[in-house]
Amino acid sequence: MDQLRQSLLDAPIIQKGDYEYFVHPISDGVPMLEPGLLREIVIKIIRKADLEDVDKIVTPAAMGIHISTAVSLMTDIPLVVIRKREYGLDGEVSLHQQTGYSEGDMFINDVDEGDRVLVLDDVLSTGGTMKAVLDALDHIGADVVDTVAIIKKAGPTELDDSEHNVKTLINVTVEDGEVVIVDEHGDD
Ligand SMILES: O=P(O)(O)OC[C@H]1O[C@H](OP(=O)(O)OP(=O)(O)O)[C@H](O)[C@@H]1O
Numbered sequence: 001m002d003q004l005r006q007s008l009l010d011a012p013i014i015q016k017g018d019y020e021y022f023v024h025p026i027s028d029g030v031p032m033l034e035p036g037l038l039r040e041i042v043i044k045i046i047r048k049a050d051l052e053d054v055d056k057i058v059t060p061a062a063m064g065i066h067i068s069t070a071v072s073l074m075t076d077i078p079l080v081v082i083r084k085r086e087y088g089l090d091g092e093v094s095l096h097q098q099t100g101y102s103e104g105d106m107f108i109n110d111v112d113e114g115d116r117v118l119v120l121d122d123v124l125s126t127g128g129t130m131k132a133v134l135d136a137l138d139h140i141g142a143d144v145v146d147t148v149a150i151i152k153k154a155g156p157t158e159l160d161d162s163e164h165n166v167k168t169l170i171n172v173t174v175e176d177g178e179v180v181i182v183d184e185h186g187d188d
C-alpha cells in the first residue's frame with residue numbers, strides 16, 4: 001500500500017509560470033495510471049471518509065472524475081460532476097475557480113438543498129477550487145458530510161480561515177525540482 005508515495009517521488013515537475021506542478025497519474029493521467037495505484041487510493045478514501053447516508057459524490061472536472069467513478073463503483077453512491085461547461089438547466093449554480101496557474105467558471109447541476117454529499121478531488125493546493133466548490137454547495141444548502149483530496153501540496157490555502165476541513169491522503173511539497181513527502185498519512 002505505498003504506490004501513492006512512490007509515484008509522487010517519481011513525479012516529474014514542470015513550471016506553469018512560477019507555479020511548480022507535479023505531473024502524476026492521479027492528477028494528470030500521465031504517466032499512466034496503474035490499476036493497483038487507483039485501487040490503493042479508493043481503499044484509502046473509503047477508510048478515511050465519512051460515508052454515512054451520503055446521497056451523492058460531487059467532484060470537479062476533470063481530474064476528480066476517475067477517482068470518484070472508482071469510489072462510486074465500490075460504494076454504490078451516485079456521482080455528480082462539476083463541469084467547466086454551462087448547460088442552463090433549472091437550478092444550475094455557477095462558481096469561479098482560481099488555482100495557482102489558471103481560473104475559470106464551473107457549473108453545478110443536480111445537487112439540491114438537503115442532499116448529503118461527499119466532495120472528492122485529486123489535489124488541494126491553493127484551495128481556490130475547493131473553496132469555490134464548498135461555498136457553492138453551502139449556497140445550494142447541501143449538507144457536506146465530508147471532503148477528501150488525494151494529494152495536498154502543502155502551504156496556506158483559501159480554506160485556512162473557514163470552518164471547512166479537507167481530509168487528504170498524502171501531503172507533499174516541491175523542493176529543488178522534486179516532490180518531498182511532508183506527511184505520508186495526510187490530514188484527518
Ligand atoms: O487547490 P487549487 O489551487 O485550486 O488546485 C487544485 C485544482 O487544480 C486542478 O484542477 P484544474 O482546474 O487544473 O483542472 P483539471 O482537473 O482539469 O486538471 C485539480 O484537479 C484541482 O481541482
Ligand SMILES: Nc1ncnc2[nH]cnc12
Binds near residue numbers: 020023028099123125
Ligand atoms: N498536478 C498538480 N501538481 C501541482 N499542483 C497542482 N495543483 C493542481 N494540480 C496540480
